[in-house]
Amino acid sequence: MNKLDTELLNLLIKDGRASFADIARQLDISRTHARARVQDMVESGLIEQFTAVINPEKLGKTISSFIDLKVAPRAIEVIAEDLASKPEVVSLYIMTDLQSLHIHTLVDSHETFHKFVSEYLFSNPDILSVHSSSLLKRVKHRRGGARL
Numbered sequence: 001m002n003k004l005d006t007e008l009l010n011l012l013i014k015d016g017r018a019s020f021a022d023i024a025r026q027l028d029i030s031r032t033h034a035r036a037r038v039q040d041m042v043e044s045g046l047i048e049q050f051t052a053v054i055n056p057e058k059l060g061k062t063i064s065s066f067i068d069l070k071v072a073p074r075a076i077e078v079i080a081e082d083l084a085s086k087p088e089v090v091s092l093y094i095m096t097d098l099q100s101l102h103i104h105t106l107v108d109s110h111e112t113f114h115k116f117v118s119e120y121l122f123s124n125p126d127i128l129s130v131h132s133s134s135l136l137k138r139v140k141h142r143r144g145g146a147r148l
Contacts (some may be wrong), residue, residue, distance in 0.1 A: 001046075004029070008037055016050045052103075060108045064135035067103040067121070075126035076101070088116045099128075 001009075004027060024034040026036040036078055056062070071079050076094060080101055086094045090104045107113045113134075125128050 005037060005041070008034065009041070012038070012047070012050075016052075019136060056106050061106045062127060063105075063107045063110060063113055065077045065107075065113060066133050066135070067101075067105065067117075068131045069101040069103065070099055070129040071101060071119065072126040078125060079124065083120060084118070086116055088112070116140045 007027055011018055011026060020031045020034045020038070023038075024031040027034065032141055038047070042064070045066065056064070069079075076098060080092060080094055080128060083089055083103060088105045089109050090106045091103075093102045094100075095102055103114065105116065115129065117132070
């Protein structure tokens with residue numbers, strides 16, 4: 001990746017709906033060149049998808065929690081796949097110790113969160129421990145991916 005590609009990606013991260021004409025104008029390149037560079041990045045897999053960033057508060061999803069689980073290593077993949085399928089789970093990561101999951105949930109109320117943990121976490125004997133914290137205040141967050 002060269003400097004132009006980095007600048008192009010940063011423009012798309014900021015506004016994935018930017019037209020090729022707008023991108024070209026900001027980078028002082030032709031519209032055809034801008035389109036070709038984006039298409040190359042899509043074809044190479046560098047750009048995986050274009051997506052919308054949703055404001056969860058506008059959907060009534062105001063309780064953002066982070067959960068760290070210790071699980072029986074033999075069950076980590078099954079538990080991860082099962083939890084990842086739940087609508088409350090925004091993101092889920094298997095950590096390097098191969099017995100921990102880091103989960104971000106987003107729900108509309110503490111009652112909904114309690115139902116989620118009761119139904120899917122506390123009832124699973126392969127989940128050995130649960131640590132949860134809810135978001136108090138966002139100070140810095142990513143919108144649309146990593147800044148390059």
